[in-house]
Amino acid sequence: xxxxxxxxxxxxxxxxxxxxxxxxxxxxxxxxxxxxxxxxxxxxxxxxxxxxxxxxxxxxxxxxxxxxxxxxxxxxxxxxxxxxxxxxxxxxxxxxxxxxxxxxxxxxxxxxxxxxxxxxxxxxxxxxxxxxxxxxxxxxxxxxxxxxxxxxxxxxxxxxxxxxxxxxxxxxxxxxxxxxxxxxxxxxxxxxxxxxxxxxxxxxxxxxxxxxxxxxxxxxxxxxxxxxxxxxxxxxxxxxxxxxxxxxxxxxxxxxxxxxxxxxxxxxxxxxxxxxxxxxxxxxxxxxxxxxxxxxxxxxxxxxxxxxxxxxxxxxxxxxxxxxxxxxxxxxxxxxxxxxxxxxxxxxxxxxxxxxxxxxxxxxxxxxxxxxxxxxxxxxxxxxxxxxxxxxxxxxxxxxxxxxxxxxxxxxxxxxxxxxxxxxxxxxxxxxxxxxxxxxxxxxxxxxxxxxxxxxxxxxxxxxxxxxxxxxxxxxxxxxxxxxxxxxxxxxxxxxxxxxxxxxxxxxxxxxxxxxxxxxxxxxxxxxxxxxxxxxxxxxxxxxxxxxxxxxxxxxxxxxxxxxxxxxxxxxxxxxx
Amino acid sequence: xxxxxxxxxxxxxxxxxxxxxxxxxxxxxxxxxxxxxxxxxxxxxxxxxxxxxxxxxxxxxxxxxxxxxxxxxxxxxxxxxxxxxxxxxxxxxxxxxxxxxxxxxxxxxxxxxxxxxxxxxxxxxxxxxxxxxxxxxxxxxxxxxxxxxxxxxxxxxxxxxxx
Ligand SMILES: Cc1ncc(C[n+]2csc(CCOP(=O)(O)OP(=O)(O)O)c2C)c(N)n1
Numbered sequence: 001x002x003x004x005x006x007x008x009x010x011x012x013x014x015x016x017x018x019x020x021x022x023x024x025x026x027x028x029x030x031x032x033x034x035x036x037x038x039x040x041x042x043x044x045x046x047x048x049x050x051x052x053x054x055x056x057x058x059x060x061x062x063x064x065x066x067x068x069x070x071x072x073x074x075x076x077x078x079x080x081x082x083x084x085x086x087x088x089x090x091x092x093x094x095x096x097x098x099x100x101x102x103x104x105x106x107x108x109x110x111x112x113x114x115x116x117x118x119x120x121x122x123x124x125x126x127x128x129x130x131x132x133x134x135x136x137x138x139x140x141x142x143x144x145x146x147x148x149x150x151x152x153x154x155x156x157x158x159x160x161x162x163x164x165x166x167x168x169x170x171x172x173x174x175x176x177x178x179x180x181x182x183x184x185x186x187x188x189x190x191x192x193x194x195x196x197x198x199x200x201x202x203x204x205x206x207x208x209x210x211x212x213x214x215x216x217x218x219x220x221x222x223x224x225x226x227x228x229x230x231x232x233x234x235x236x237x238x239x240x241x242x243x244x245x246x247x248x249x250x251x252x253x254x255x256x257x258x259x260x261x262x263x264x265x266x267x268x269x270x271x272x273x274x275x276x277x278x279x280x281x282x283x284x285x286x287x288x289x290x291x292x293x294x295x296x297x298x299x300x301x302x303x304x305x306x307x308x309x310x311x312x313x314x315x316x317x318x319x320x321x322x323x324x325x326x327x328x329x330x331x332x333x334x335x336x337x338x339x340x341x342x343x344x345x346x347x348x349x350x351x352x353x354x355x356x357x358x359x360x361x362x363x364x365x366x367x368x369x370x371x372x373x374x375x376x377x378x379x380x381x382x383x384x385x386x387x388x389x390x391x392x393x394x395x396x397x398x399x400x401x402x403x404x405x406x407x408x409x410x411x412x413x414x415x416x417x418x419x420x421x422x423x424x425x426x427x428x429x430x431x432x433x434x435x436x437x438x439x440x441x442x443x444x445x446x447x448x449x450x451x452x453x454x455x456x457x458x459x460x461x462x463x464x465x466x467x468x469x470x471x472x473x474x475x476x477x478x479x480x481x482x483x484x485x486x487x488x489x490x491x492x493x494x495x496x497x498x499x500x501x502x503x504x505x506x507x508x509x510x511x512x513x514x515x516x517x518x519x520x521x522x523x524x525x526x527x528x529x530x531x532x533x534x535x536x537x538x539x540x541x542x543x544x545x546x547x548x549x550x551x552x553x554x555x556x557x558x559x560x561x562x563x564x565x566x567x568x569x570x571x572x573x574x575x576x577x
Numbered sequence: 578x579x580x581x582x583x584x585x586x587x588x589x590x591x592x593x594x595x596x597x598x599x600x601x602x603x604x605x606x607x608x609x610x611x612x613x614x615x616x617x618x619x620x621x622x623x624x625x626x627x628x629x630x631x632x633x634x635x636x637x638x639x640x641x642x643x644x645x646x647x648x649x650x651x652x653x654x655x656x657x658x659x660x661x662x663x664x665x666x667x668x669x670x671x672x673x674x675x676x677x678x679x680x681x682x683x684x685x686x687x688x689x690x691x692x693x694x695x696x697x698x699x700x701x702x703x704x705x706x707x708x709x710x711x712x713x714x715x716x717x718x719x720x721x722x723x724x725x726x727x728x729x730x731x732x733x734x735x736x737x738x739x740x
Contacts, residue, residue: 118591123598130590179645180740303643305640308635
């Protein structure tokens with residue numbers, strides 16, 4: 001039987017096993033929306049802005065490992081997705097975005113709501129397609145999912161002109177894909193793995209540096225086995241947190257600009273660096289000239305282009321983190337040579353001295369609410385079991401520092417692009433995928449306003465997200481840089497004319513709580529967590545002078561961190577002045 | 578350093594802009610780019626000339642390989658290879674100069690492919706430096722228009738770059 005393109009499209013999603021589509025309708029997508037209406041297998045979640053759809057699909061993907069799916073109309077519909085697509089691209093998240101397009105006969109005519117979707121998204125997708133013939137539709141959808149989810153994952157956009165969704169043909173969903181131009185590797189080269197293991201076992205001051213690639217490849221278990229087998233210290237990137245348990249003594253915390261003192265010092269002093277699924281981002285390395293001056297470097301990555309891109313590597317291994325780790329474990333177990341116990345003991349002694357600096361300490365006697373205290377309390381009350389999404393800024397760094405993630409896929413944040421507005425819609429995707437779990441969105445009063453409209457989506461679909469707004473009345477991270485590097489000229493970083501967030505939440509039908517005293521923090525969080533079926537907006541009025549420490553300033557090395565002191569800058573504080 | 582890369586590319590709409598976009602987005606140089614379909618109409622062949630340090634060239638080839646439309650790629654400058662470029666050039670050829678232009682074309686093994694009372698249009702194939710030398714020999718005064726194809730390259734020996 002012949003089906004229309006729109007029906008074929010929906011059948012494809014069904015046969016691909018798609019559970020949720022996050023989307024927003026419009027002219028060019030109306031045949032598809034009609035086909036969605038006439039079935040009940042694929043559930044459509046109506047967001048309030050297309051950016052929200054992409055972040056929600058992204059949150060779904062990050063928390064499940066399955067691809068997130070987005071459906072939008074042509075023109076403004078698809079341009080609104082660009083930030084979300086770029087966010088997913090930078091963090092290698094599998095998304096498939098379907099955009100309506102004007103009819104093929106109108107393409108190029110500056111037709112109503114026409115944009116060159118393939119052209120606009122090209123630099124921020126793994127690949128994209130324009131479907132010109134309904135007979136290519138099913139095969140293209142299949143390819144899109146295949147490309148998005150294999151190799152180094154990433155977003156794939158499929159642009160579908162309206163007439164293609166009306167035309168008819170026979171439907172058959174391809175069982176498999178083979179593409180002569182796309183054959184991602186998974187297994188690492190055995191010779192290289194052997195070389196790496198020799199180097200690993202000869203190390204005196206080893207350091208394991210793991211990133212988001214371990215989570216993407218489901219490599220958490222082999223990573224944990226690998227680290228414990230060796231007894232070596234491990235630091236994780238912002239994107240990698242949770243792949244190895246953060247509460248484990250072998251974990252020295254996050255590294256990089258706001259990483260721990262012990263992690264960064266150990267990076268600086270190590271003699272063998274084992275990088276796994278991490279890409280030597282500039283926020284991680286600091287000044288490249290000063291990066292790991294004593295280390296011989298092993299780098300495991302699925303993307304050959306990530307290897308030796310920023311830092312020259314002695315032993316490159318192209319392969320999926322999980323597969324390569326499993327191979328390395330085998331070789332280590334079989335090897336006669338064992339890690340040098342004495343050297344390792346001395347190394348740990350040194351690391352423990354750095355640890356004793358207690359670099360994340362903060363003023364616990366403050367009369368104002370310290371943001372760190374809110375997050376520490378949240379961590380304790382949720383037993384470290386919550387899914388935590390975040391926006392971008394100081395609150396993001398504090399969440400990464402103070403919520404100890406013991407499991408992968410629990411910490412959901414925009415690390416690569418640093419997209420304010422990500423947190424709330426991402427939390428929606430996470431909550432859809434994990435309806436019974438506690439999902440918290442840690443945000444700031446500036447970030448939350450970038451996708452605040454999604455509070456309405458949360459109401460429609462009963463998503464009981466807990467929004468932890470660390471309200472410092474500033475774009476805190478911007479203010480911090482201005483304090484340090486611009487002689488306290490706080491140019492346009494003060495958030496004036498803020499809404500009453502409690503009333504705002506209530507007007508959307510949610511619960512709002514405003515917390516102004518440290519003594520009320522725990523009670524409010526408990527109350528919110530108890531309201532299992534309600535979204536609660538917790539507006540914590542925090543100390544606006546607090547800065548994120550430790551910090552490596554631009555152009556500095558890992559051994560040149562600022563620890564404290566955090567001098568309050570009361571004179572410029574408009575509320576206190 | 579100058580590098581010549583031969584690329585087999587899916588002959589798809591947009592494939593060329595993916596390559597061009599990669600170079601502009603990552604700030605790599607493109608000196609020239611010559612592209613046309615091959616004997617297999619689903620494939621295009623591109624010869625791309627770029628400059629950069631060894632590290633940059635390594636990144637360029639890796640990033641090109643990542644493009645889903647790139648089927649295969651060889652850096653020709655890593656081995657013995659041949660490079661040819663075509664020049665079409667229109668020059669003033671009147672009076673005494675007319676014979677001189679023809680003589681020069683003969684010396685460089687060029688062909689006259691179009692003639693008017695006052696001009697010759699010439700075709701010449703060779704390495705870039707040969708074409709440069711020819712243009713210089715003609716001198717700037719007589720040149721009306723220069724059209725160069727950009728180099729195409731192929732490896733020496735028995736091996737070919739194909740799927
Ligand atoms: C879309 C977007 N615009 C601008 C920025 C630059 N930026 C980074 S952090 C930040 C301030 C965030 O303020 P807030 O959400 O209140 O968080 P805080 O730093 O105070 O915790 C800004 C403007 C960004 N990351 N994303």
